[in-house]
Amino acid sequence: MKHEQQHQHKQHNHAHAHNHGGDDFDWAAMADLLELEGEVHGQYVQQAIAELQRLTAPGDGDGDSDGGGGDRTPRRILDIGSGPGVAACRLAQAFPAAEVTAVDGTAQLLARAEQRAARLGVRVRTRQAEFPAGLAELAAPGTADLIWSGQVVHHVGDQQGVLDALAELLAPGGLLAIVEGGLPTRCLPRDLGFGRPDLFARLDVAMAGRFARMRAELPGSVAVVEDWPALLRGAGLTEVHSRTFLVEHPAPLGDEPRRFVRANLERARQTLGELLDAEDLATLDRLLDPADPACVDRRADLFLLLAKTVHFGRRP
Template sequence: MTHTHAQHQDHHHDADGAQAEILELDAEVLAEHTADIIRWLPLHGDPRRFVDLASGTGAGTFALLDQFPEAHVTAVDASPGHLRRLGEKACARGVDGQVRTVLANLDDATWPDLGTPDLVWASGSMHHMADPGHALRSVHDLLAPGGLCVVVEMAGLPRFLPATAPADRPGLEDRLHAAGDRLHARHLPHRGADWGPMLTAAGFTVEGELLVDVDVTAAGNAAIGQYALGVLRRVRGAVAAELDPDDLVALDRLLDVDGPHSLLRRDDLAVRTRRSVWAARRT
């Protein structure tokens, strides 16, 4: 029994580590877009206290600190591994005195004390909440009067391949996404939602909405190949049973880093997606 528990722990750490790698690559590849989103925000004055909800390894935390170097950020996540990485990065950047990590499950009825922030940043996290309405009301209650709640969501996973790829199974990525969308419709019903009405229902005044089209080519950016590899490995893990056998073979050829058809050998990759942003004020 102990052996099984240890195996489970190892598997959990492996999965946690793999997800952390994807989060770090995601942060690197989308850094410019994230900075643009923060510059767009309808801020009042100079906010100093931030909460990064479901912070992962700190993409939002460090993007906020880059633009507000005097600020303090409370990073909240349910993964000890992600928070450990975030803390290590804060130390490496010399900002550990400005970053506090809080381990918490945001689906819990009550949240730990997160202070009274001027801004709450929720990127890619709201659609994972079991009860997003409750989460948004909790955010509303903890914000300082006049504070801002920022919800950033991506239109599903990014696409990396041209529609004509791979040559023997063109349109493979479309079919992978369709299979993933069917699964997500069952497990993540709020993915792709319009958060405006939900923010309004939670007591906020929505002050701005932004659509950001992302199209980053891989030319000279090795991170994009690694990012594509990490994301498509996770997609394979989720949708393998739903795929046509020939599609699975074609996908495995792309994921074989030592093979001639490896994603890492392609020069036509890009990161294409859309990010939607809602900025809502506690009035």
């Protein structure tokens, strides 16, 4: 599957890893960025997994179909659009008795997932499949206990249709967790000390326009109100709710998140260049120039702050 990532987030730079028709990204070449993103965004994934553990605990009191108190530990977990397997490995650590399968359309990314699992000593299987065309081949309907899909669904033209298909893979009582939406990334003060203030607000606008064009150009694109809880209910799921989790790396920024910020700004410069004016391009160039004292490699005020929203639903 493919991510057009991360909506660098918003610098929207879609370092996710999924395949949808019509995009021109080399996802295998982006493997390093995808893996780095998974590490840097780990805070929200761990918080979401804690919510999944709560929802799968016996007798959690949320009106489960088995009447409460039964064994709800997931035995079969699918990470749809897994990329290099960072979330899949975290799921395997959280649910060691489960069979976790990382599913992606890019073989090189799945090889990364296998290497990561071996390095961490967790059990993760891999399965190459396009999204959503390969869904029917993943599992028999009603056999998955938990499906995780991080920022993948919006890369499919018919979002309701693909949620319907994911819901059909769930066993009774099974959980679907999709990551969609949140808050834009911020990494620097509003006024950088040069250029016009509010650079990142303008990057948000440029990326939003680019994202809207991507959605419109997808095969079979269907316009829907992106009310994700309503879409999950439309797929027949119950106990639907959303949680938003924070990713916060304060200044002074460590090496790994600093590299992530640089990579996302480089991608923003590459993909949004024609949408920005000369002054904003000059500001980005200064931020990315290693010889400039104001570059992101040197700034003591660099931080990383964003939020991700995860939507949960259970098959009755």
